[in-house]
Amino acid sequence: MQLTLEFGGGLELLCNSVKVHKVNVDLTDGEENLTMKRLLSWVRTNLIKERPEMFMKGDTVRPGVLVLVNDCDWELSGQLDTTLEEKDVIVFISTLHGG
Amino acid sequence: MASHSEEPSTILEEIKALKAQKIDIDARISALESQLRDTSIAKQLPCNGSCPSISTVDSNLSNNRLPSDAIYRYSRHLLLPSFGVQGQSNLLKSSMLVVGAGGLGSPALLYLAACGVGRIGIVDHDVVELNNMHRQVIHTEAYIGKSKVESAAAACRSINSTIEVIEYREALRTSNALEIFSKYDLIIDATDNVPSRYMINDCCVVLKKPLVSGAALGLEGQLTVYNYKGGPCYRCLFPAPPPMTACQRCADSGVLGVVPGVIGTLQALEAIKIASDVGEPLSGRMLIFDALSGRIRVVKIRGQSPQCEACGEKSAFTPEKFRDFDYEKFTQFSLSTLNLISEDSRISCKEYNEKISNGEAHVLIDVRPAHHFDIISLPNSLNIPLSSLDSRLSEVSAALKEEEARKGVTGACIYTVCRRGNDSQRAVDLLHKHGFNSARTL
Ligand SMILES: [Zn+2]
Numbered sequence: 001m002q003l004t005l006e007f008g009g010g011l012e013l014l015c016n017s018v019k020v021h022k023v024n025v026d027l028t029d030g031e032e033n034l035t036m037k038r039l040l041s042w043v044r045t046n047l048i049k050e051r052p053e054m055f056m057k058g059d060t061v062r063p064g065v066l067v068l069v070n071d072c073d074w075e076l077s078g079q080l081d082t083t084l085e086e087k088d089v090i091v092f093i094s095t096l097h098g099g
Numbered sequence: 100m101a102s103h104s105e106e107p108s109t110i111l112e113e114i115k116a117l118k119a120q121k122i123d124i125d126a127r128i129s130a131l132e133s134q135l136r137d138t139s140i141a142k143q144l145p146c147n148g149s150c151p152s153i154s155t156v157d158s159n160l161s162n163n164r165l166p167s168d169a170i171y172r173y174s175r176h177l178l179l180p181s182f183g184v185q186g187q188s189n190l191l192k193s194s195m196l197v198v199g200a201g202g203l204g205s206p207a208l209l210y211l212a213a214c215g216v217g218r219i220g221i222v223d224h225d226v227v228e229l230n231n232m233h234r235q236v237i238h239t240e241a242y243i244g245k246s247k248v249e250s251a252a253a254a255c256r257s258i259n260s261t262i263e264v265i266e267y268r269e270a271l272r273t274s275n276a277l278e279i280f281s282k283y284d285l286i287i288d289a290t291d292n293v294p295s296r297y298m299i300n301d302c303c304v305v306l307k308k309p310l311v312s313g314a315a316l317g318l319e320g321q322l323t324v325y326n327y328k329g330g331p332c333y334r335c336l337f338p339a340p341p342p343m344t345a346c347q348r349c350a351d352s353g354v355l356g357v358v359p360g361v362i363g364t365l366q367a368l369e370a371i372k373i374a375s376d377v378g379e380p381l382s383g384r385m386l387i388f389d390a391l392s393g394r395i396r397v398v399k400i401r402g403q404s405p406q407c408e409a410c411g412e413k414s415a416f417t418p419e420k421f422r423d424f425d426y427e428k429f430t431q432f433s434l435s436t437l438n439l440i441s442e443d444s445r446i447s448c449k450e451y452n453e454k455i456s457n458g459e460a461h462v463l464i465d466v467r468p469a470h471h472f473d474i475i476s477l478p479n480s481l482n483i484p485l486s487s488l489d490s491r492l493s494e495v496s497a498a499l500k501e502e503e504a505r506k507g508v509t510g511a512c513i514y515t516v517c518r519r520g521n522d523s524q525r526a527v528d529l530l531h532k533h534g535f536n537s538a539r540t541l
Contacts, residue, residue: 011321050486063339064342075401076399076401091396097354099290099359
Protein backbone atom coordinates (compact mmCIF):
# COMPACT_ATOMS: atom_id res chain seq x y z
CA MET A 1 0.00 0.00 0.00
CA GLN A 2 1.43 3.36 -1.04
CA LEU A 3 1.39 6.00 1.70
CA THR A 4 2.91 9.40 2.25
CA LEU A 5 4.29 9.91 5.74
CA GLU A 6 5.31 13.34 6.96
CA PHE A 7 7.18 14.28 10.12
CA GLY A 8 7.23 17.78 11.60
CA GLY A 9 7.80 19.86 14.70
CA GLY A 10 11.22 18.27 15.20
CA LEU A 11 10.15 14.61 14.74
CA GLU A 12 11.94 14.61 11.37
CA LEU A 13 15.20 14.69 13.36
CA LEU A 14 14.47 11.10 14.37
CA CYS A 15 14.50 9.98 10.72
CA ASN A 16 17.63 11.54 9.27
CA SER A 17 16.00 15.00 9.07
CA VAL A 18 13.83 13.88 6.15
CA LYS A 19 10.32 15.30 6.46
CA VAL A 20 8.44 13.55 3.67
CA HIS A 21 8.63 9.79 3.09
CA LYS A 22 6.82 8.05 0.23
CA VAL A 23 6.58 4.48 1.44
CA ASN A 24 5.13 1.14 0.50
CA VAL A 25 3.72 -0.87 3.38
CA ASP A 26 2.55 -4.38 2.57
CA LEU A 27 -0.20 -6.24 4.36
CA THR A 28 1.00 -9.35 6.12
CA ASP A 29 -0.69 -12.72 5.65
CA GLY A 30 -4.15 -12.83 7.14
CA GLU A 31 -4.36 -9.05 7.46
CA GLU A 32 -7.43 -7.54 5.83
CA ASN A 33 -6.48 -3.93 6.16
CA LEU A 34 -3.70 -1.77 7.43
CA THR A 35 -4.37 -0.06 10.75
CA MET A 36 -2.56 2.88 12.31
CA LYS A 37 -1.39 0.53 15.04
CA ARG A 38 0.44 -1.59 12.46
CA LEU A 39 1.74 1.48 10.65
CA LEU A 40 3.23 2.85 13.88
CA SER A 41 5.21 -0.31 14.50
CA TRP A 42 6.28 -0.29 10.83
CA VAL A 43 7.47 3.33 11.18
CA ARG A 44 9.35 2.50 14.35
CA THR A 45 11.14 -0.39 12.67
CA ASN A 46 11.77 1.15 9.27
CA LEU A 47 12.02 4.93 9.61
CA ILE A 48 12.99 5.92 13.14
CA LYS A 49 16.78 6.00 13.27
CA GLU A 50 17.34 7.28 16.80
CA ARG A 51 15.68 7.84 20.18
CA PRO A 52 12.45 5.86 19.50
CA GLU A 53 11.17 7.01 22.91
CA MET A 54 10.88 10.48 21.38
CA PHE A 55 8.30 9.07 18.95
CA MET A 56 6.47 6.33 20.79
CA LYS A 57 5.37 5.41 24.28
CA GLY A 58 3.99 1.89 24.63
CA ASP A 59 2.15 1.01 21.44
CA THR A 60 1.09 4.56 20.61
CA VAL A 61 2.74 7.93 19.99
CA ARG A 62 4.29 9.74 22.94
CA PRO A 63 2.40 12.62 24.61
CA GLY A 64 2.71 15.83 22.62
CA VAL A 65 2.57 14.21 19.18
CA LEU A 66 -0.42 14.93 16.94
CA VAL A 67 -1.31 12.32 14.34
CA LEU A 68 -3.22 13.48 11.27
CA VAL A 69 -4.72 11.14 8.70
CA ASN A 70 -5.53 13.11 5.54
CA ASP A 71 -5.39 16.40 7.46
CA CYS A 72 -7.69 15.14 10.19
CA ASP A 73 -6.85 14.40 13.84
CA TRP A 74 -6.72 10.58 14.24
CA GLU A 75 -8.92 10.89 17.35
CA LEU A 76 -11.76 11.51 14.89
CA SER A 77 -11.09 8.35 12.89
CA GLY A 78 -10.47 5.82 15.67
CA GLN A 79 -6.85 6.47 16.72
CA LEU A 80 -4.88 3.20 16.60
CA ASP A 81 -7.82 1.42 14.93
CA THR A 82 -7.97 3.84 12.00
CA THR A 83 -7.78 1.81 8.80
CA LEU A 84 -5.65 3.23 6.04
CA GLU A 85 -6.26 3.32 2.33
CA GLU A 86 -4.09 3.58 -0.74
CA LYS A 87 -2.45 7.04 -1.13
CA ASP A 88 -3.38 8.23 2.37
CA VAL A 89 -1.24 11.01 3.84
CA ILE A 90 -0.28 10.55 7.48
CA VAL A 91 1.35 13.41 9.37
CA PHE A 92 3.17 13.05 12.68
CA ILE A 93 3.78 16.41 14.26
CA SER A 94 5.28 17.32 17.59
CA THR A 95 3.58 20.19 19.31
CA LEU A 96 5.77 23.29 19.53
CA HIS A 97 6.16 25.47 22.61
CA GLY A 98 8.62 28.14 21.56
CA GLY A 99 7.93 31.76 20.90
CA MET B 100 29.96 62.01 -13.96
CA ALA B 101 30.69 64.38 -16.89
CA SER B 102 31.47 62.76 -20.17
CA HIS B 103 34.83 63.66 -21.70
CA SER B 104 33.49 64.04 -25.21
CA GLU B 105 31.00 66.85 -24.38
CA GLU B 106 31.54 70.46 -23.38
CA PRO B 107 30.13 71.58 -19.97
CA SER B 108 28.00 74.22 -21.71
CA THR B 109 26.26 71.58 -23.88
CA ILE B 110 25.49 69.49 -20.79
CA LEU B 111 24.08 72.46 -18.89
CA GLU B 112 21.79 73.27 -21.80
CA GLU B 113 20.49 69.73 -21.96
CA ILE B 114 19.78 69.75 -18.20
CA LYS B 115 17.83 73.00 -18.60
CA ALA B 116 15.74 71.55 -21.42
CA LEU B 117 14.99 68.34 -19.49
CA LYS B 118 13.94 70.31 -16.40
CA ALA B 119 11.49 72.31 -18.48
CA GLN B 120 10.00 69.08 -19.84
CA LYS B 121 9.79 67.67 -16.33
CA ILE B 122 7.65 70.62 -15.17
CA ASP B 123 5.28 70.04 -18.08
CA ILE B 124 5.05 66.31 -17.35
CA ASP B 125 4.37 66.88 -13.62
CA ALA B 126 1.61 69.35 -14.45
CA ARG B 127 0.01 66.84 -16.81
CA ILE B 128 0.19 64.03 -14.21
CA SER B 129 -1.41 66.18 -11.57
CA ALA B 130 -4.22 67.24 -13.96
CA LEU B 131 -4.90 63.60 -14.89
CA GLU B 132 -4.94 62.55 -11.24
CA SER B 133 -7.54 65.10 -10.28
CA GLN B 134 -9.61 64.11 -13.32
CA LEU B 135 -9.44 60.47 -12.13
CA ARG B 136 -10.52 61.42 -8.59
CA ASP B 137 -13.56 63.33 -9.89
CA THR B 138 -14.57 60.39 -12.08
CA SER B 139 -14.39 57.78 -9.27
CA ILE B 140 -16.35 59.91 -6.80
CA ALA B 141 -19.01 60.46 -9.47
CA LYS B 142 -19.16 56.71 -10.06
CA GLN B 143 -19.50 55.92 -6.33
CA LEU B 144 -22.30 58.35 -5.62
CA PRO B 145 -25.20 56.49 -7.24
CA CYS B 146 -24.08 53.25 -5.63
CA ASN B 147 -26.20 51.81 -2.83
CA GLY B 148 -26.71 48.43 -1.18
CA SER B 149 -23.52 46.39 -1.31
CA CYS B 150 -21.29 49.41 -1.82
CA PRO B 151 -20.21 51.04 1.46
CA SER B 152 -21.07 54.56 0.38
CA ILE B 153 -20.20 57.46 2.61
CA SER B 154 -23.81 58.11 3.65
CA THR B 155 -24.48 54.56 4.91
CA VAL B 156 -21.24 54.57 6.90
CA ASP B 157 -22.33 57.85 8.47
CA SER B 158 -25.70 56.54 9.58
CA ASN B 159 -24.12 53.42 11.08
CA LEU B 160 -21.56 55.54 12.86
CA SER B 161 -24.11 57.68 14.59
CA ASN B 162 -25.86 54.53 15.83
CA ASN B 163 -22.64 53.20 17.30
CA ARG B 164 -21.40 56.62 18.38
CA LEU B 165 -17.93 56.25 16.95
CA PRO B 166 -16.01 59.46 17.69
CA SER B 167 -14.93 61.44 14.64
CA ASP B 168 -11.21 60.89 15.28
CA ALA B 169 -11.89 57.13 15.32
CA ILE B 170 -13.80 57.39 12.02
CA TYR B 171 -10.77 58.97 10.41
CA ARG B 172 -8.21 56.71 12.06
CA TYR B 173 -9.96 53.41 11.28
CA SER B 174 -11.58 54.49 8.01
CA ARG B 175 -10.01 51.64 6.04
CA HIS B 176 -11.56 49.15 8.47
CA LEU B 177 -14.93 50.91 8.25
CA LEU B 178 -14.88 50.65 4.48
CA LEU B 179 -14.64 46.84 4.66
CA PRO B 180 -18.17 45.51 4.07
CA SER B 181 -17.51 42.40 6.18
CA PHE B 182 -15.97 44.34 9.06
CA GLY B 183 -17.37 47.83 9.02
CA VAL B 184 -18.52 50.04 11.84
CA GLN B 185 -19.91 47.18 13.88
CA GLY B 186 -16.61 45.26 13.77
CA GLN B 187 -14.58 48.33 14.67
CA SER B 188 -16.99 49.34 17.37
CA ASN B 189 -16.72 45.87 18.95
CA LEU B 190 -12.93 46.06 18.74
CA LEU B 191 -12.77 49.45 20.45
CA LYS B 192 -14.83 48.04 23.32
CA SER B 193 -12.75 44.86 23.63
CA SER B 194 -9.93 43.97 26.02
CA MET B 195 -7.13 41.48 25.40
CA LEU B 196 -4.26 40.13 27.44
CA VAL B 197 -0.99 39.16 25.73
CA VAL B 198 1.12 36.81 27.84
CA GLY B 199 4.71 37.13 26.62
CA ALA B 200 6.23 40.13 24.84
CA GLY B 201 8.70 38.07 22.82
CA GLY B 202 8.77 36.69 19.29
CA LEU B 203 5.00 36.02 19.12
CA GLY B 204 3.84 38.83 21.37
CA SER B 205 5.81 41.54 19.53
CA PRO B 206 4.01 41.45 16.17
CA ALA B 207 0.68 40.61 17.83
CA LEU B 208 0.92 43.70 20.07
CA LEU B 209 1.88 45.98 17.19
CA TYR B 210 -1.28 45.06 15.28
CA LEU B 211 -3.58 44.99 18.29
CA ALA B 212 -2.47 48.48 19.30
CA ALA B 213 -2.72 49.80 15.75
CA CYS B 214 -6.19 48.39 15.11
CA GLY B 215 -7.70 49.95 18.21
CA VAL B 216 -8.29 47.21 20.76
CA GLY B 217 -9.68 49.22 23.68
CA ARG B 218 -7.57 47.76 26.46
CA ILE B 219 -4.39 45.72 26.06
CA GLY B 220 -2.64 44.01 28.96
CA ILE B 221 0.94 42.74 28.65
CA VAL B 222 2.52 40.20 31.01
CA ASP B 223 6.24 39.36 31.01
CA HIS B 224 8.98 39.32 33.64
CA ASP B 225 11.91 39.36 31.23
CA VAL B 226 14.15 42.15 29.98
CA VAL B 227 14.97 43.13 26.40
CA GLU B 228 18.09 41.38 25.13
CA LEU B 229 20.07 42.10 21.98
CA ASN B 230 20.20 38.44 20.98
CA ASN B 231 16.38 38.28 20.88
CA MET B 232 15.85 41.42 18.84
CA HIS B 233 15.97 39.56 15.52
CA ARG B 234 12.43 38.35 16.28
CA GLN B 235 11.13 40.51 19.13
CA VAL B 236 10.50 43.36 16.74
CA ILE B 237 8.50 45.62 19.06
CA HIS B 238 11.62 46.42 21.10
CA THR B 239 14.32 48.91 20.15
CA GLU B 240 17.99 49.02 21.09
CA ALA B 241 17.34 51.86 23.55
CA TYR B 242 15.43 49.38 25.76
CA ILE B 243 18.14 46.71 26.03
CA GLY B 244 18.33 45.66 29.69
CA LYS B 245 14.93 47.21 30.48
CA SER B 246 11.64 45.45 31.08
CA LYS B 247 10.04 43.97 27.96
CA VAL B 248 6.64 45.03 29.21
CA GLU B 249 7.78 48.63 29.68
CA SER B 250 9.28 48.62 26.19
CA ALA B 251 6.29 46.97 24.49
CA ALA B 252 3.80 49.21 26.30
CA ALA B 253 5.71 52.34 25.24
CA ALA B 254 5.68 51.11 21.63
CA CYS B 255 1.93 50.41 21.76
CA ARG B 256 1.22 53.86 23.21
CA SER B 257 3.35 55.59 20.60
CA ILE B 258 1.47 53.73 17.84
CA ASN B 259 -1.95 54.52 19.30
CA SER B 260 -2.41 57.04 22.10
CA THR B 261 -6.17 56.44 22.22
CA ILE B 262 -6.00 52.93 23.69
CA GLU B 263 -5.37 51.81 27.26
CA VAL B 264 -2.23 49.73 27.85
CA ILE B 265 -1.76 47.96 31.17
CA GLU B 266 1.64 46.67 32.27
CA TYR B 267 2.28 43.54 34.33
CA ARG B 268 6.03 43.40 34.85
CA GLU B 269 5.92 40.05 36.60
CA ALA B 270 5.94 36.35 35.87
CA LEU B 271 2.55 34.73 35.41
CA ARG B 272 1.86 32.49 38.41
CA THR B 273 -1.10 30.54 39.70
CA SER B 274 -1.30 33.17 42.46
CA ASN B 275 -1.81 36.15 40.11
CA ALA B 276 -3.22 34.63 36.90
CA LEU B 277 -6.91 34.49 37.89
CA GLU B 278 -6.97 38.10 38.97
CA ILE B 279 -5.14 39.37 35.88
CA PHE B 280 -7.07 37.22 33.35
CA SER B 281 -10.46 38.15 34.81
CA LYS B 282 -10.02 41.74 33.56
CA TYR B 283 -9.87 40.72 29.87
CA ASP B 284 -12.22 39.31 27.23
CA LEU B 285 -9.67 37.03 25.64
CA ILE B 286 -6.14 35.81 26.22
CA ILE B 287 -3.28 35.45 23.77
CA ASP B 288 -0.69 32.82 24.68
CA ALA B 289 2.60 34.12 23.32
CA THR B 290 4.81 32.28 25.83
CA ASP B 291 7.68 29.93 25.11
CA ASN B 292 7.36 27.01 27.52
CA VAL B 293 5.16 24.05 28.44
CA PRO B 294 4.21 24.81 32.09
CA SER B 295 3.02 28.31 31.10
CA ARG B 296 0.91 26.85 28.30
CA TYR B 297 -0.92 24.47 30.65
CA MET B 298 -1.29 27.20 33.27
CA ILE B 299 -2.74 29.70 30.79
CA ASN B 300 -5.11 27.08 29.37
CA ASP B 301 -6.44 26.02 32.75
CA CYS B 302 -6.91 29.60 33.89
CA CYS B 303 -8.86 30.34 30.68
CA VAL B 304 -11.03 27.26 31.29
CA VAL B 305 -11.76 28.30 34.89
CA LEU B 306 -12.71 31.83 33.79
CA LYS B 307 -14.34 30.74 30.48
CA LYS B 308 -12.13 32.95 28.30
CA PRO B 309 -11.21 32.15 24.70
CA LEU B 310 -7.50 31.49 24.21
CA VAL B 311 -5.55 32.29 21.04
CA SER B 312 -2.54 30.01 21.15
CA GLY B 313 0.53 30.27 18.94
CA ALA B 314 3.93 28.59 18.96
CA ALA B 315 7.01 28.77 16.78
CA LEU B 316 10.38 27.08 16.72
CA GLY B 317 13.09 26.78 14.13
CA LEU B 318 11.28 27.11 10.81
CA GLU B 319 7.85 25.92 11.89
CA GLY B 320 4.82 27.39 13.59
CA GLN B 321 1.43 26.31 14.93
CA LEU B 322 -1.73 28.24 15.68
CA THR B 323 -5.18 27.46 17.07
CA VAL B 324 -7.98 28.87 19.22
CA TYR B 325 -8.89 26.99 22.40
CA ASN B 326 -11.86 27.13 24.71
CA TYR B 327 -14.04 28.98 22.25
CA LYS B 328 -17.80 28.34 22.08
CA GLY B 329 -17.62 24.69 23.19
CA GLY B 330 -14.45 23.88 21.24
CA PRO B 331 -11.51 21.93 22.67
CA CYS B 332 -9.01 23.26 25.17
CA TYR B 333 -5.24 22.66 25.21
CA ARG B 334 -5.65 19.71 27.60
CA CYS B 335 -8.32 18.10 25.37
CA LEU B 336 -5.59 17.88 22.75
CA PHE B 337 -2.64 17.24 25.04
CA PRO B 338 -3.89 15.59 28.23
CA ALA B 339 -0.36 14.51 29.20
CA PRO B 340 2.66 16.79 28.96
CA PRO B 341 5.45 15.84 26.56
CA PRO B 342 8.68 14.38 27.95
CA MET B 343 11.04 17.11 29.07
CA THR B 344 13.59 16.19 26.39
CA ALA B 345 11.03 16.94 23.65
CA CYS B 346 10.63 20.54 24.76
CA GLN B 347 13.04 22.60 22.77
CA ARG B 348 13.09 26.35 23.26
CA CYS B 349 14.12 29.10 20.84
CA ALA B 350 16.95 30.07 23.17
CA ASP B 351 18.48 26.61 22.73
CA SER B 352 17.32 25.43 19.33
CA GLY B 353 17.26 28.59 17.27
CA VAL B 354 14.41 30.21 15.39
CA LEU B 355 14.19 32.22 12.19
CA GLY B 356 12.88 35.60 13.35
CA VAL B 357 10.14 35.98 10.78
CA VAL B 358 8.55 32.61 11.67
CA PRO B 359 7.16 33.71 15.08
CA GLY B 360 6.44 36.98 13.24
CA VAL B 361 4.03 35.15 10.93
CA ILE B 362 2.40 33.19 13.76
CA GLY B 363 2.16 36.19 16.12
CA THR B 364 0.53 38.23 13.35
CA LEU B 365 -1.98 35.41 12.75
CA GLN B 366 -2.67 35.35 16.50
CA ALA B 367 -3.56 39.04 16.28
CA LEU B 368 -5.86 38.23 13.36
CA GLU B 369 -7.69 35.48 15.28
CA ALA B 370 -8.01 37.74 18.33
CA ILE B 371 -9.41 40.55 16.16
CA LYS B 372 -11.93 38.13 14.57
CA ILE B 373 -13.15 36.92 17.96
CA ALA B 374 -13.34 40.40 19.51
CA SER B 375 -15.07 42.00 16.54
CA ASP B 376 -17.32 38.97 16.02
CA VAL B 377 -16.34 38.62 12.38
CA GLY B 378 -15.49 35.48 10.42
CA GLU B 379 -14.75 31.96 11.66
CA PRO B 380 -12.13 31.72 14.39
CA LEU B 381 -9.66 28.84 14.14
CA SER B 382 -11.39 26.72 16.79
CA GLY B 383 -11.37 22.93 16.29
CA ARG B 384 -8.79 23.48 13.59
CA MET B 385 -5.04 23.98 13.72
CA LEU B 386 -2.88 25.92 11.30
CA ILE B 387 0.53 24.37 10.72
CA PHE B 388 3.17 26.52 9.05
CA ASP B 389 6.31 25.14 7.46
CA ALA B 390 8.52 28.03 6.40
CA LEU B 391 11.08 25.96 4.48
CA SER B 392 8.60 24.39 2.08
CA GLY B 393 6.39 27.50 2.13
CA ARG B 394 3.38 25.46 3.13
CA ILE B 395 0.46 26.24 5.39
CA ARG B 396 -1.93 23.41 6.17
CA VAL B 397 -5.07 23.76 8.21
CA VAL B 398 -6.13 20.50 9.83
CA LYS B 399 -9.24 19.42 11.68
CA ILE B 400 -8.58 18.58 15.32
CA ARG B 401 -10.71 16.74 17.87
CA GLY B 402 -13.58 18.48 19.62
CA GLN B 403 -13.97 19.16 23.32
CA SER B 404 -13.26 15.95 25.27
CA PRO B 405 -15.77 14.86 27.96
CA GLN B 406 -12.83 13.21 29.76
CA CYS B 407 -10.71 16.37 29.75
CA GLU B 408 -9.12 17.11 33.14
CA ALA B 409 -9.65 20.83 32.67
CA CYS B 410 -12.90 21.32 30.74
CA GLY B 411 -14.52 17.85 30.78
CA GLU B 412 -17.82 16.80 32.32
CA LYS B 413 -16.24 15.72 35.59
CA SER B 414 -13.94 18.69 35.53
CA ALA B 415 -12.54 19.47 38.92
CA PHE B 416 -10.78 22.61 37.82
CA THR B 417 -12.00 25.22 40.25
CA PRO B 418 -10.18 28.46 41.08
CA GLU B 419 -8.93 26.76 44.27
CA LYS B 420 -7.53 23.75 42.43
CA PHE B 421 -5.92 26.05 39.89
CA ARG B 422 -4.18 28.12 42.55
CA ASP B 423 -2.70 25.01 44.16
CA PHE B 424 -1.66 23.24 40.95
CA ASP B 425 2.11 22.80 40.50
CA TYR B 426 2.69 23.27 36.77
CA GLU B 427 6.45 22.85 36.91
CA LYS B 428 6.04 19.52 38.65
CA PHE B 429 3.24 18.40 36.31
CA THR B 430 5.33 19.11 33.20
CA GLN B 431 8.67 18.25 34.84
CA PHE B 432 9.91 21.46 33.36
CA SER B 433 11.73 23.90 35.57
CA LEU B 434 11.29 27.59 34.78
CA SER B 435 14.44 28.29 36.78
CA THR B 436 17.79 26.52 36.64
CA LEU B 437 17.77 22.78 37.19
CA ASN B 438 19.08 21.46 40.50
CA LEU B 439 19.51 17.80 39.72
CA ILE B 440 22.85 16.89 41.26
CA SER B 441 24.57 17.62 44.55
CA GLU B 442 27.02 20.45 45.20
CA ASP B 443 30.09 18.13 45.27
CA SER B 444 29.33 17.03 41.70
CA ARG B 445 29.87 20.58 40.51
CA ILE B 446 33.04 22.50 39.82
CA SER B 447 33.41 26.23 39.24
CA CYS B 448 35.11 27.60 36.15
CA LYS B 449 37.87 28.99 38.40
CA GLU B 450 38.55 25.56 39.93
CA TYR B 451 38.53 24.02 36.47
CA ASN B 452 41.03 26.61 35.27
CA GLU B 453 43.37 25.72 38.15
CA LYS B 454 43.15 22.05 37.23
CA ILE B 455 44.15 22.88 33.66
CA SER B 456 47.11 25.00 34.86
CA ASN B 457 48.21 22.12 37.10
CA GLY B 458 47.99 19.75 34.15
CA GLU B 459 45.57 17.43 35.95
CA ALA B 460 44.42 14.41 33.94
CA HIS B 461 40.82 14.89 32.84
CA VAL B 462 38.35 14.60 29.97
CA LEU B 463 36.04 17.52 29.18
CA ILE B 464 32.78 16.47 27.52
CA ASP B 465 30.68 19.12 25.78
CA VAL B 466 27.13 17.73 25.71
CA ARG B 467 25.60 20.38 23.44
CA PRO B 468 24.28 19.46 19.96
CA ALA B 469 27.00 19.14 17.31
CA HIS B 470 26.02 22.32 15.45
CA HIS B 471 26.36 24.35 18.67
CA PHE B 472 29.79 22.82 19.21
CA ASP B 473 30.73 23.89 15.68
CA ILE B 474 29.96 27.55 16.46
CA ILE B 475 32.37 27.72 19.39
CA SER B 476 33.91 25.24 21.83
CA LEU B 477 36.49 24.96 24.61
CA PRO B 478 39.96 23.68 23.63
CA ASN B 479 40.47 19.92 23.97
CA SER B 480 36.80 19.25 24.62
CA LEU B 481 35.06 16.15 23.33
CA ASN B 482 31.61 16.67 21.83
CA ILE B 483 29.05 14.01 22.76
CA PRO B 484 25.54 15.50 22.62
CA LEU B 485 23.35 14.55 25.60
CA SER B 486 20.87 12.85 23.29
CA SER B 487 23.47 10.30 22.19
CA LEU B 488 25.54 10.05 25.40
CA ASP B 489 23.75 6.89 26.45
CA SER B 490 24.90 5.04 23.33
CA ARG B 491 28.40 6.52 23.23
CA LEU B 492 29.66 5.66 26.72
CA SER B 493 32.44 3.53 25.18
CA GLU B 494 33.91 6.74 23.72
CA VAL B 495 33.98 8.21 27.24
CA SER B 496 35.89 5.15 28.54
CA ALA B 497 38.30 5.29 25.60
CA ALA B 498 38.97 9.01 26.11
CA LEU B 499 39.66 8.42 29.82
CA LYS B 500 42.12 5.58 29.07
CA GLU B 501 43.91 7.67 26.46
CA GLU B 502 44.25 10.65 28.82
CA GLU B 503 45.55 8.42 31.65
CA ALA B 504 48.09 6.80 29.32
CA ARG B 505 49.28 10.18 28.05
CA LYS B 506 49.72 11.64 31.55
CA GLY B 507 50.99 8.33 32.99
CA VAL B 508 48.45 8.40 35.84
CA THR B 509 45.19 6.75 36.87
CA GLY B 510 41.89 8.24 38.02
CA ALA B 511 41.37 10.95 35.39
CA CYS B 512 38.20 12.96 36.07
CA ILE B 513 35.30 13.68 33.72
CA TYR B 514 33.88 17.20 33.48
CA THR B 515 30.76 18.07 31.51
CA VAL B 516 29.78 21.39 30.02
CA CYS B 517 26.76 22.73 28.07
CA ARG B 518 25.06 26.02 27.31
CA ARG B 519 22.81 26.66 30.30
CA GLY B 520 24.12 24.18 32.85
CA ASN B 521 21.03 21.95 32.77
CA ASP B 522 22.02 19.35 30.18
CA SER B 523 25.49 19.03 31.73
CA GLN B 524 23.81 18.12 35.04
CA ARG B 525 21.68 15.52 33.28
CA ALA B 526 24.86 14.16 31.68
CA VAL B 527 26.59 13.85 35.06
CA ASP B 528 23.53 12.11 36.45
CA LEU B 529 23.58 9.66 33.55
CA LEU B 530 27.36 9.09 33.83
CA HIS B 531 27.07 8.42 37.58
CA LYS B 532 24.39 5.81 36.86
CA HIS B 533 26.80 4.06 34.51
CA GLY B 534 29.63 3.93 37.03
CA PHE B 535 31.57 7.01 35.94
CA ASN B 536 31.68 8.29 39.50
CA SER B 537 34.29 10.98 38.87
CA ALA B 538 31.95 12.95 36.60
CA ARG B 539 31.30 16.54 37.65
CA THR B 540 29.64 19.46 35.88
CA LEU B 541 31.16 22.82 35.15
ZN1 LIG C 1 -10.31 20.38 27.65
